[in-house]
Amino acid sequence: MVVEAAGIFDALPAGARPFAGRGAELAALGVAAGRPAPGRGRLLVLAGRPGSGRTALAVRWARSVAGDYPDGLLYARLSAPDGGRVGAGRAARLLLDQLGERPGAALLPGAAEEDPACEALREALGQRRALVLLDDVKDAGQVWPLLAEKTSSLLLATTSGPLTGIDGIDPVILGGMDHRAAVELVGELVGGTRVSCDPVGAADLAEACANRPAALRLVAGWLRSEARLAVTDAAARLREVPPPAPAAVEGPVKPADPDRETVPVVEGDPLRGAFELAYRRLPAARARLLRLCTLAPGQQVDLRTASALVGCPAPEAGGSLAALAELELLEREPDAADGTERYRVPGRLYGRLVELRAELDRPSEVELARARLLERLVRLVDSARLLLDPAAGPNPDPLPGPLRLRTAAHAEGWLRGEREQLLAAVADAVGQGDLDGSAGRLVTALLRALPLTGEAAPADLHALHESVLKVAERQGNPRRAAAALLNLGDLQAAAGRWEQAGERYRAAVELARGAGDEPGCARALEGVGHGHRALGDPLRAADAYGRALVLRQALGDQPAEARLLVRLAEAHAGLRRFEEALREYRSAAAVLRRTGDARGEREVEALAARLRRHLGREGFRPLSE
Structure with missing residues (x-):
């Protein structure tokens, strides 16, 4: 992320340099941006095959109109490297972060059809004039949830195919570059003298690359490393690269749907050949x-x-x-x-x-590389935590000088800047399931370090505890799985989602009971009681609190015993069992008196006195008095 000199926030990628041609497409985007979009916010679509330079063009155009969008240029990539789609909710959280909106507990992913982060982003964009670049969109389902109805903001989506399901979209189609511009790009990339001495070769090279900027850049990079190679010879070698073997296809081959073909297909894709030339070098x-x-x-x-x-x-x-x-x-x-x-x-x-x-x-080498990466990330996160929490003491295992985080400010900036990559590392490791030990250490390190930055988004914590749960279930560790469920329940409770929280707490009760984890079972039962109470069921709340109380008494945990007695008294009061409520208040005060907690005792006595005053106003006199 950078801030331009004009003071406009800019989260766009660096962009291609040098940039040549595309004047017609830039003008087409400008015209399309001026068209009204009745019933929804403005959406531009730039369609082009991978390697056509669609991201570079989108970035170039966005920066050229940055002055019209004083609230910033935002960016989110909506595809995973393997071609999978990135959910709209995840993209919305990233964009909210760029806007400076700190997602609270209410933006936890849940069972609702739409991720609440999408609604929060639409509301934020509705109050701003920003340009949002959604890069490599796979389908309209990723865009619709982010599109506000009434806003001065603009969404610009790049894609390789049609976005069916959104009416009124007239995409700007991106094919190869104009041939003259392609030759100009070759000259700027390779060196003007070398191209001016062989203009026919430069034109031949541009044609061999189908005037596609990605292929041209790869070949130009290779040519820069081959100072003695003529430009004409480069074009010949590119044409000599054998095409990839066709993939085996089972069953009949389905013909292409002409109605869905938005981007022209280039025969004999030159991108692979250009890559092979550069890679072999x-x-x-x-x-x-x-x-x-x-x-x-x-x-x-x-x-x-x-x-x-x-x-x-x-x-x-x-x-x-x-x-x-x-x-x-x-x-x-x-x-x-x-x-x-x-x-x-x-x-x-x-x-x-x-x-x-x-x-x-070899697979063993790949696994070792992944393990080294995870352990490096664990050490970096731990070193950041130690810098942010001086009370934790000096780092017993400092990293080598070039890798080291040196100050608290350095550590905080690193954690914030690398948060998305750190969370992605956890998701990758947990998904593959062969390095659970390293993945677990990274999760633990992040759970300790992220809150120290003051920006531990509940959705991030939720994802980390979900990872702990997956690893614990895979390893057959019910005690750890119960702890993860408790933490997930607490996050849902903080968001006011008591039904989801109750599901987590009840699952934790069963796991903790089966593992013989009485403290975990007591904590989970207390959470169940909180859920019933919040949902207006004091009878079940009293039952859950009562069972948790028995466990805490058996464990000799007097502070927890006093807390549960107060919760039980409140549940009894909700059931209009006032005698039982006052009895539990007295018991709680007695426990606190034995522990020497005078302040807590006074607070409980004040609760009991308030209940007595309420009963007096209603004309009810407890039998105990």
Whole structure:
């Protein structure tokens, strides 16, 4: 994230440099943005195949009109690296964070059909004039929940196909570049002198790349590393790259639906050939790093994560990342808050790199790389926590100098900036299920560290406790699973979702009871009682509190015993069992007196006195008096 000199918040990617051509498409976006959208907020759609430069074009246009959107340029990627879709709720939380809106407990994911974060984003955009770039949208279901009805904000979606289900959309179609602009781009990327000496070769190279910017950039990066190779020879070598073997298809092949074909298909996709030329030029160690970068959370890497993946010193990893970016095999991302350079594996190359990883890297090596990465993240999060909580003492296992977080401000900035990647690392590890020990340590470290930043969103904590639950269930650890359910129940209770909280608490009761965890069972029963009370059922609340009280008394936990006696008294009062309520208040005061808690005793006596005054106004006199 960066802030432009004009003072407009800008969370967009860095964008392609140099940028050439696309004048017609930029103008078309400007015209489309001026069209009214009756009944909903404005939505622009830019459709183009991967490698067509659609993200670069969208970023370029968005920055050109930034002055019309003083509340900022926001960004969310709506596809996973493997091609899967990112849910609208997750995107909404990211965009709310960019707007400075801190999602509260009410924005927890729940059983409702629509994620509450989507409604919160629509409300926030309705009060602002912002431009939101939704990159690589897979379907209209990701966009509709984010589209406010009445707003001055604008949504710009890039996609590779039609977004059926949204009426009145006339997408701007992106094919290859204008041939002259493509040749100009080759000249800027490779070097003007080299191209001016061979203009026919430059034109031939642009044609071999189908005038597609991604392929042109890859070939140009390769040409920069081959100083003695003529531009004409580069075009010839690109054409010599054999096409990929066709995938085996079972059953009859279905013809393409012409009504759904929005983006023109290029025969003989040059992107793969351009990648193969650039990849073959890499030294073995650098090629291995590029393949292993696909294991990084969100495919975003820096010297800290890259050095862990390949097991090399951080400066060496940093140099290799910069070299891969020079070859256009990695994309530059905005620098981290501490100035650390960050890179991303381009989505258009991800699939081929995963294929190469499966072919060339042994499974044991891949697992070791993932384990090194998780342990590196655990150490980083723990070091951040120790800096943010000086009372915890010095770090007993400091990281090497280039990796180290040095101050509390540095640690806080790192945790905030890397939060999405850290949560993605947990989700990846828990999903694969083969490194549960490392994944569990990372979850524990995050649960301790994130609240110290003051921005531990309940949805993040919910996701982490869900991860703990999955690991505990997979490992057959009912005690740990019960603890995770209790924490999930507490989060739902804080959001006022008592039915969902009750489900979690009741499941925790069964697991804790089966594991012989009496303290856990007592805590879960107390949560069940809170849920019944909140839902207007004091009878069941009294029953749950009573069962929890028996367990606490058996454990000799007097503070918890006094607290439950007060809860039981309140439930009895709700049932108009005033004698029982006053008796429980007296018992609670007696317990607190034995523990020496004079303040607590006075508070309980005040509750009892208030109940007596209420009964006196109603003309009711307890038999005990």
